[in-house]
Amino acid sequence: MATVEVPQLSGYHRPAVLDWITTVDHKKLGILYLYFTLFFFAVGGVLALLVRTQLAVADNSFVGNDLYNQIFTMHASAMLFLFIIPVWAGFGNYLVPLQIGAADMAFPRINALSFWMLPPAGILMFAGFIVDGGAADGGWTAYSPLAQQTGVGMDMWIIAVIVLGMSSTIGAANFLVTMFRMRAPGMTMFRMPIFCWTMLVTALLQLLATPVLAAALVMLFIDRNYGGQFFDPNGGGNVVLWQNVFWFYSHPAVYIMILPGMGIISEILPVFSRKPLFGYKAFVFATIGIGGLGFSVWAHHMFTTGSVLLPFFGFMTFMIGVPTGVKIFNWLGTLWGGSITFPTPMLFAIGFVSMFLIGGINGTFSAAVPVDFALHDTYFVVAHIHYVLFGGSVFAVFGGIYYWFPKIWGRKLNERLGKLHFALMFVGFNVAFFPMHMLGLDGMPRRIAVYAEGAGWEALNMLSTGGAFLIAVSMIPFIIAVVWAFMRPMDQPDDPWEANTLEWATSSPPPEYNFDSLPPVRSERPLFDARQGSGEGH
Amino acid sequence: MLSMPLPRHLRLLAVTLASGLLALVAIGTASAIQPRGITDEAHKMNDLFWIVLIVALVVFVLVAAALVYALVRYRRKDDELPEQFHGGGKIEVAMVGVPVLIVIALFTISMLTLIEIDDKAPDDALTIEVTGFQFSWQFAYKMSDLGTNSDPNADPDDAISIIGTPQNDPILYLPVDEPVEFLLKSNDVIHSFYVKDFLYKLDLIPGRVNSFTVTPRETGDFSAQCAELCGTNHALMRFVVRVVERDEFDAWVAQEAARQLGEDTLVSSSGKQGD
Known part of the structure; x- marks a missing residue:
């Protein structure tokens, strides 16, 4: 029997790889960001294990002094520039358009450009390990004149960080326009999900601060390669100028690295307490306050330079504790009187609150200027930044992954494995980083490759190293949970958690362009209102 | 999914309490490690360190206790929706006021110490x-x-x-x-x-x-x-x-x-x- 071939009427289908490379869909770009950043989290983690192995015993010769300097420099560079900062761009990319009820970001192509600047920068930065003189080894702070002395790996590092900065600057502009112009009908600024608010303030900080870093890095590059002498006192330059411009970016950058994490847990805590966020507006103003004050505290990294107006920066540094304290109250007040359950995302959120509490409190020691004279550049400060950026940001990253995994991939991560992951990471984190407070008080400077036997630091360092490896072990149940989830069919409903915000009003995963229809937005919790059959107005 | 067996909560409570206790013990250890200093200036800075440490400890214990209490006391027992409380005037003023008072006090004490330790040696020293x-x-x-x-x-x-x-x-x-x-x-x-x-x-x-x-x-x-x-x-x-x-x-x-x-x-x- 003769048959007639009927051509299939279907759209043009690109091969999967080409599709991922050319996509301008905010969700696919968000997923790419997440894959990219988690890869560099692993890379930075391996470097951290090398650091901890070297420091496990006194007078160790596991890695040489030169290589050690490269390893800790690249650990921090990977974790800050290639993991924490872009991971928020990943969450933001995926979630901001969904949470405000938009079809995509305002500038989808610029969005793709933002992402695709990252891989070359990451490769360039790490290619330093194979060039003469090795990778950048002046610390992620790249203090001049030390940063003038090192090899071409340093130039590669400078260019990579400039490219990463451009990526986050244009990304920030994109987020701001998206949130200012593309909110769903009814969604006033004060009905915007709290995660969006933290992304908004983060984007403002990036837009204002990152160009300053770029300028500083260009000056450093000129100094190194063309005799610029911006930071060379022999040529009329100023050594401390580098620190001023570097920290003018890098202190706000600390808030760039933590604010979206605060946003994530402020989404999670209300859902699993079945209450609205306590003091939504106070939280928003505290976030803006942290952003604003964040520009006036940079020199607290420089108290021991002898060229800082100590009372001013001491005062501003204490003041930034106020909006931070407000947030702790927000979170406590949200839990108070709630109906609390403890699935994995909630455990990570609670982990965040408790660890960030310590990270906030141990920061006040350094705000007290005379105490900072003792603690600056010791392991006490290493403990502080890790309580903020690991106990805070990393716990929020994993809380966010467990929370939005059903939305992004249509599957749920196994709860038992998730809880095991949390327990191991929580214990490992504290074992790794709490002893560093004691090491700092006992005078162990940071960034030393070896310490002498008899310095009295052996036991605590060994303990800390054990904790670091326990954190590494905690990744095993996580990886198993992810692999296991991907082997199962997509079975997640639109809203598996009984959540509040618009991303849960569409299918899991959401279709291209996100929504067929939107529920009315009459408060900051449109889905709660829909479930309760009322708009409560707020 | 909404209600979980009690032992898990007890375990959570135990873990949280243990970590709080751990922190306290560790801070105690830290204060044992903290050098007292061998100079006049160091003695003043050590005094300031102790003031900051005690304030920090009090804040930590109060907040951590409130956190643990809330997690235990308000764990989900039934499917009833809790009161939808958004926060309000007086309590939010306290949220700002208490930290402001604490940091201004700490700042003032720090500056007094800073002035005290800023010694000038006599010319013939x-x-x-x-x-x-x-x-x-x-x-x-x-x-x-x-x-x-x-x-x-x-x-x-x-x-x-x-x-x-x-x-x-x-x-x-x-x-x-x-x-x-x-x-x-x-x-x-x-x-x-x-x-x-x-x-x-x-x-x-x-x-x-x-x-x-x-x-x-x-x-x-x-x-x-x-x-x-x-x-x-x-x-x-x-x-x-x-x-x-x-x-x-x-x-x-x-x-x-x-x-x-x-x-x-x-x-x-x-x-x-x-x-």
């Missing part, structure tokens, strides 16, 4: 010029500026100088119970002069001279090292502060002067040889 270099230290004592042992007729260029190496830590001799002024310099990269038992550090910055004054009150040897990353052998940039009685200091100066200036040359020597 011992002055030591410290030069950091990759990767050790040079300590220069001018014969005309040795405190009570100064030689007013000495050539202003006459100085004894101790130079260390990464393998041979230099020794910084100080007389006890006298104010000593340090002038800090560097010609290569930034270093930081850090003596744990001074509870103090100050950077050595190319193109700039930093100075500070302390009065040591205890004799003995105290280990110290560079605290600002300065290159490959940063970790080996160590030195020893040796605080001695004045007559012992004078004897050491005389011996070094005879050795270094007697031969009319500023021979480089390490501290170990100066013993």
Whole structure:
């Protein structure tokens, strides 16, 4: 029997790889960001294990002094520039358009450009390990004149960080326009999900601060390669100028690295307490306050330079504790009187609150200027930044992954494995980083490759190293949970958690362009209102 | 999914309490580790450290207890929706007011301590010029500026100088119970002069001279090292502060002067040889 071939009427289908490379869909770009950043989290983690192995015993010769300097420099560079900062761009990319009820970001192509600047920068930065003189080894702070002395790996590092900065600057502009112009009908600024608010303030900080870093890095590059002498006192330059411009970016950058994490847990805590966020507006103003004050505290990294107006920066540094304290109250007040359950995302959120509490409190020691004279550049400060950026940001990253995994991939991560992951990471984190407070008080400077036997630091360092490896072990149940989830069919409903915000009003995963229809937005919790059959107005 | 068996909550409670307890024990340990300091200035900074520590501890215990209490007390027991409380006026004022009061108090105390420790040495006090270099230290004592042992007729260029190496830590001799002024310099990269038992550090910055004054009150040897990353052998940039009685200091100066200036040359020597 003769048959007639009927051509299939279907759209043009690109091969999967080409599709991922050319996509301008905010969700696919968000997923790419997440894959990219988690890869560099692993890379930075391996470097951290090398650091901890070297420091496990006194007078160790596991890695040489030169290589050690490269390893800790690249650990921090990977974790800050290639993991924490872009991971928020990943969450933001995926979630901001969904949470405000938009079809995509305002500038989808610029969005793709933002992402695709990252891989070359990451490769360039790490290619330093194979060039003469090795990778950048002046610390992620790249203090001049030390940063003038090192090899071409340093130039590669400078260019990579400039490219990463451009990526986050244009990304920030994109987020701001998206949130200012593309909110769903009814969604006033004060009905915007709290995660969006933290992304908004983060984007403002990036837009204002990152160009300053770029300028500083260009000056450093000129100094190194063309005799610029911006930071060379022999040529009329100023050594401390580098620190001023570097920290003018890098202190706000600390808030760039933590604010979206605060946003994530402020989404999670209300859902699993079945209450609205306590003091939504106070939280928003505290976030803006942290952003604003964040520009006036940079020199607290420089108290021991002898060229800082100590009372001013001491005062501003204490003041930034106020909006931070407000947030702790927000979170406590949200839990108070709630109906609390403890699935994995909630455990990570609670982990965040408790660890960030310590990270906030141990920061006040350094705000007290005379105490900072003792603690600056010791392991006490290493403990502080890790309580903020690991106990805070990393716990929020994993809380966010467990929370939005059903939305992004249509599957749920196994709860038992998730809880095991949390327990191991929580214990490992504290074992790794709490002893560093004691090491700092006992005078162990940071960034030393070896310490002498008899310095009295052996036991605590060994303990800390054990904790670091326990954190590494905690990744095993996580990886198993992810692999296991991907082997199962997509079975997640639109809203598996009984959540509040618009991303849960569409299918899991959401279709291209996100929504067929939107529920009315009459408060900051449109889905709660829909479930309760009322708009409560707020 | 909504209700979970009780033991899990108890476990959570146990874990949280244990970690809180752990933190307390650890902070206690930390305070045992905290050096008391050997200078007048360090003693004042140590007092401030204790004030900050106690305030920090109180805040931590109160907030952590509230957190643990809320998690246990308000765990889900039934499917009833809790009161939808958004927060409000007075409590939000307290949310801002309490932290403001705490930080203003801490700031004020810090500044008072800062003013107290900002000592100026009398003109005739011992002055030591410290030069950091990759990767050790040079300590220069001018014969005309040795405190009570100064030689007013000495050539202003006459100085004894101790130079260390990464393998041979230099020794910084100080007389006890006298104010000593340090002038800090560097010609290569930034270093930081850090003596744990001074509870103090100050950077050595190319193109700039930093100075500070302390009065040591205890004799003995105290280990110290560079605290600002300065290159490959940063970790080996160590030195020893040796605080001695004045007559012992004078004897050491005389011996070094005879050795270094007697031969009319500023021979480089390490501290170990100066013993």
